[in-house]
Amino acid sequence: MRPPLLSISGLDLDFRTRSGTVKALEGIDLDLARGEILGIVGESGSGKSVLSFAIMGLLDGAADLRVANMTFGGMSLDAGTVAEMRGRELSMIFQSPRTALNPIRKIGRQIEDVLVRHGPVPRRKARAAAIAALAQVRIPDPERRYDAYPFELSGGMCQRVMIAMALACNPTMLIADEPTTGLDVTTQAVVMDLIRDIARDRQMSVMLITHDLALAGEYCDRVLVMHAGHIVETAGVADIAAGDLHHPYSQRLFAATPASSDSLDDLAAIPGTLPDLRGTLPACRYMGRCDRARPDCAEGPLPCHRPSADHTVLCRYPL
Amino acid sequence: MTMLITILRRLLSAIPSVLGVIVVTFLLARALPGDPAAFYAGASATPESIAEVRSQLGLDRPLLLQFADYVGDLLHGDLGHSVSSGQAVLSDLLTRLPASVELTLAALVFALVVGMPLGVWAATRPGSFVDHACRLLVTLGAAFPTFFTALVFVYAFYYRLDIAPEPLGRLNEIYFVAPPQVTGFMLIDTLLAGDMEAFRSAFGHLVLPSISLGLFALAPIARVTRAAMLEALGSDYCRTARAMGLSGRHILFTTALRNATLPILNVLGMVFSFLLGANVLIEKVFAWPGIGAYAVNAVISSDYAAVQGFVLMMALLFIFLNLVVDLMASIADPRVRYDV
Ligand SMILES: Nc1ncnc2c1ncn2[C@@H]1O[C@H](COP(=O)(O)OP(=O)(O)OP(=O)(O)O)[C@@H](O)[C@H]1O
Ligand SMILES: [Mg+2]
Numbered sequence: 001m002r003p004p005l006l007s008i009s010g011l012d013l014d015f016r017t018r019s020g021t022v023k024a025l026e027g028i029d030l031d032l033a034r035g036e037i038l039g040i041v042g043e044s045g046s047g048k049s050v051l052s053f054a055i056m057g058l059l060d061g062a063a064d065l066r067v068a069n070m071t072f073g074g075m076s077l078d079a080g081t082v083a084e085m086r087g088r089e090l091s092m093i094f095q096s097p098r099t100a101l102n103p104i105r106k107i108g109r110q111i112e113d114v115l116v117r118h119g120p121v122p123r124r125k126a127r128a129a130a131i132a133a134l135a136q137v138r139i140p141d142p143e144r145r146y147d148a149y150p151f152e153l154s155g156g157m158c159q160r161v162m163i164a165m166a167l168a169c170n171p172t173m174l175i176a177d178e179p180t181t182g183l184d185v186t187t188q189a190v191v192m193d194l195i196r197d198i199a200r201d202r203q204m205s206v207m208l209i210t211h212d213l214a215l216a217g218e219y220c221d222r223v224l225v226m227h228a229g230h231i232v233e234t235a236g237v238a239d240i241a242a243g244d245l246h247h248p249y250s251q252r253l254f255a256a257t258p259a260s261s262d263s264l265d266d267l268a269a270i271p272g273t274l275p276d277l278r279g280t281l282p283a284c285r286y287m288g289r290c291d292r293a294r295p296d297c298a299e300g301p302l303p304c305h306r307p308s309a310d311h312t313v314l315c316r317y318p319l
Numbered sequence: 320m321t322m323l324i325t326i327l328r329r330l331l332s333a334i335p336s337v338l339g340v341i342v343v344t345f346l347l348a349r350a351l352p353g354d355p356a357a358f359y360a361g362a363s364a365t366p367e368s369i370a371e372v373r374s375q376l377g378l379d380r381p382l383l384l385q386f387a388d389y390v391g392d393l394l395h396g397d398l399g400h401s402v403s404s405g406q407a408v409l410s411d412l413l414t415r416l417p418a419s420v421e422l423t424l425a426a427l428v429f430a431l432v433v434g435m436p437l438g439v440w441a442a443t444r445p446g447s448f449v450d451h452a453c454r455l456l457v458t459l460g461a462a463f464p465t466f467f468t469a470l471v472f473v474y475a476f477y478y479r480l481d482i483a484p485e486p487l488g489r490l491n492e493i494y495f496v497a498p499p500q501v502t503g504f505m506l507i508d509t510l511l512a513g514d515m516e517a518f519r520s521a522f523g524h525l526v527l528p529s530i531s532l533g534l535f536a537l538a539p540i541a542r543v544t545r546a547a548m549l550e551a552l553g554s555d556y557c558r559t560a561r562a563m564g565l566s567g568r569h570i571l572f573t574t575a576l577r578n579a580t581l582p583i584l585n586v587l588g589m590v591f592s593f594l595l596g597a598n599v600l601i602e603k604v605f606a607w608p609g610i611g612a613y614a615v616n617a618v619i620s621s622d623y624a625a626v627q628g629f630v631l632m633m634a635l636l637f638i639f640l641n642l643v644v645d646l647m648a649s650i651a652d653p654r655v656r657y658d659v
Contacts, residue, residue: 058561087564094562099555102574104652113573114563149653165563 003074004031005173005205006055010068013047013054013229017062020278024050025229032173035203037196039216041253042226045274048209051226052175055207056092057082073172088118091166095178097158101150107161108134108146111168118169133164137194156187160194167198173205180215192219213257217241222310225250228274228285234312246307246318249286284316292317325649325656333638340634345389348627349382355623359402398631399624403616408628411613416632417503418489419609422532422601423594425525427587429533430540435583437537438544439576442552453541461538466600469531473604476527484523486605491520528605532598536590543586547579554578580651588644592637 013025025047032038040048053059055070057079070077072090082090094100102110111130115121121129127146134142137160150158159179166174176195180188196219199206210216216223217240225233225247233247245251252270272289275281283300287293297316305313348355356373357364364372373379377388392399398408434457441453463471476483489505490497498505498512506525509518551557552575560570599611610629617625649655 056562058558083564085564086562092562094555094559096555100559102556102560102578103654104578105574113560113565113569117563117565117569151654162559165559 005034005036006030006032006072006077006207008055008067008070010066011051011054011070012066013050013059014064015062016064017278021064022277023229023281024277025054028231030224030231030234032205032207034172034205035199036222037199037206037208037220039220039223040207040209040226041211041213041216041223043211043253043270043274045228046226047229048226049177052092052177052207052209055082056086056090056175058092087114087166087171088169089171090173090175091169091171092175092177093159093162093166093179095181097162097179098150098155100162101158103150106147106149107153108148111161111165114165114168120169129168133168134161136167136198137161137164139164154187156183156191159183159187159191163191163194163198167202167204170202171204173207174199175207175209177209178211179208181211188215195219213240213253225253228281229277230285230314232286232314234310236308236310239308239311244307246305246311246313247286247315248290248292248319251319284314292319322649322656326646329642329645333642336638337635340631340638341390341393342386344627344631344634345386347630348623353621355621358621358623393631398628401617401622401625403620403622403625408624411625412610412628412632414500414503415608415610415613417500418505418607419595419598419602419611421489421504421506422525422528422598422607422609423591425529426532426536426594426598427591429529430536430590431587433533434537434540435544438541439548439571441541441545442548443571445549450545453545457538457541460534463534464600465531465535465597466604468534469528469601469604472527472531483527484520486527488606488608489521489524490517491524495520524605528598528601528607531604532594532601535597536594539586539590540583543582544579547582548575551575551578577651581648581655584644584648584651588640591640595633595636 008031009029011025011028012023015022015024028051030038040051042048050059050063054063054065054067055077057077059065072082072085075081077085101107105113108127108130111133112126115126115129115133116123131142131146134145139145139157139160145153145157150161153161163179174195179195180191183191192215195206195208198204208216208220213223213225217237220237220240222234222236223240224231225235225245227249233245233250235245235250239245240254243251243254245254249270256270270289275285275288282288282298283302284290284293284297287297290297294317302314302316305315305318307313354369356369356376356378359376360369360372370379377385380388396409398412400406401408401411404411437453437456441450444450472483473486477486484491490509495514495517498508498514498517501508501511505521506518509515509521552571554575556578557570557574560574565574596611598607598609599615601607602609602611610632614626614629616622617629645655
């Protein structure tokens with residue numbers, strides 16, 4: 001197998017806050033192949049966004065990030081190298097596209113800013129390139145839309161502008177943090193299809209962060225389930241679709257997702273809430289909510305089961 | 320095109336305020352303590368002579384007719400005559416207003432040039448030494464009354480160090496002839512007259528009063544700049560800009576600062592009106608021939624026409640100022656253009 005594009009092992013992330021240290025991520029290992037679409041699923045607060053910020057080098061001053069190894073395209077990824085790659089090799093789009101765009105700058109200019117900054121086109125051709133980028137995300141009438149401000153566009157349109165901006169410089173990897181939250185179902189499908197099609201065309205890797213296991217199952221090659229800062233299960237899309245999941249949390253997550261893929265998250269059905277990430281935590285952070293838990297779940301290290309080649313489960317008593 | 324419509328709409332929306340101001344100034348003059356007729360009739364007046372003056376002034380007529388007279392006079396630019404100066408109130412105000420506006424503008428420029436960079440700098444390093452130093456400076460600037468700072472400045476820079484000109488007005492009128500009044504702004508008029516020496520003198524005279532006044536405006540400007548910048552820098556769109564790898568300069572100035580201009584502009588409008596009202600004491604300390612001193616004298620000497628004219632002019636000025644701030648806001652932020 002070819003070496004992965006992105007490879008992370010032994011990533012820990014703490015936030016120092018007034019009320020104690022928040023252990024936001026612990027022992028994260030992940031690989032992302034070239035052209036692969038990897039889903040990251042988990043309920044709110046499970047650490048999906050902070051993981052993407054850690055990769056992008058966008059964490060704030062309170063963050064204490066420790067990684068054993070993190071490489072991107074064979075290069076070690078640290079604060080210095082990632083700053084060079086942002087927007088160029090490695091790009092990101094966010095949830096709530098309306099607020100993620102600069103409210104007082106024309107959208108065309110915002111795309112131009114990225115193009116000019118990374119220099120794939122000379123300044124005088126930037127306008128044409130920005131319009132081409134808008135056309136590529138299937139925005140109708142891009143010449144006219146160039147002059148629009150974000151508040152003049154719908155949420156779906158703003159997300160397409162975000163995608164155009166993120167992909168303007170042909171990155172090899174895109175992180176999409178809940179790109180369709182807040183969009184209606186049809187628009188959601190349009191945006192997701194767009195991301196998938198572009199990823200296929202350009203052999204671009206995508207890390208798709210979502211609440212929605214069904215959405216991940218539809219668009220991803222592989223899915224990674226997160227709970228309270230741990231990756232609890234990694235499975236190929238076939239296993240996801242079949243519900244062949246072995247971690248009690250993933251199984252609950254699957255059960256909580258209605259079979260029809262058009263519904264948003266309905267995670268209230270999972271009993272209990274995420275544990276407080278401050279203070280001491282048991283080795284299995286799902287323990288307090290799990291009906292299979294036994295006292296030794298508190299002791300680490302947890303064993304890693306491998307039901308099949310690309311399937312891992314972090315649990316002492318898997319299903 | 321949208322810009323033009325915005326301007327027209329704003330102008331139209333100002334009309335009710337102007338009408339309101341006219342009514343209020345009219346009533347205000349009637350509500351002031353004392354009897355203007357008795358005042359105009361002089362010290363040795365008899366009840367008959369007072370009644371005569373009253374009918375001369377039209378004060379015995381029904382209120383509505385008096386109001387009609389008042390509006391008619393206003394339309395002719397007639398604000399009445401000041402008893403103390405013997406001049407038409409309008410010309411009194413017009414000669415003195417530019418001095419005050421020039422002083423206020425200079426103070427505002429000082430406050431902006433110091434306060435905004437300070438606020439931006441503090442916002443980029445919250446909780447750092449710079450941030451605390453900024454807060455201290457701003458607190459000190461606002462803690463002392465303006466006339467006190469002004470007196471200390473005069474003592475230190477004129478009396479002790481002798482590097483500032485004498486605190487006597489806008490220009491050393493012994494050495495220089497005042498330029499012909501074109502704009503009323505001494506800095507501009509001296510330049511128009513081509514008199515560089517006088518310009519320098521006028522500039523020198525402006526420095527201490529405008530800094531004393533500007534120190535007071537420093538606090539709100541630095542504080543709102545810091546807050547607006549902190550909010551902008553923590554916003555989703557700045558995170559996007561970072562994720563797109565835009566340069567730190569671009570993020571700080573093009574993205575964050577431009578988004579922060581709207582709150583700064585609003586505070587600027589407020590600070591300007593505030594300074595214009597607050598510079599009476601500064602004008603006293605520096606013998607500045609401005610509007611504040613004139614108004615105080617008018618009130619003390621029960622100069623009705625002058626008080627009425629002053630209030631009317633200030634109110635109109637504030638309305639105009641709000642208009643300007645609104646228009647600048649709609650230039651700074653496209654969203655403002657729509658929700659008029
Ligand atoms: N700057 C910070 N300081 C302290 N704690 C933080 C900070 N940022 C995130 N956290 C904590 O890290 C944990 C993970 O947050 P994160 O935003 O990554 O969750 P998420 O999975 O993206 O949730 P959502 O689906 O709601 O976006 C949360 O418990 C959160 O409180
Ligand atoms: Mg998130």
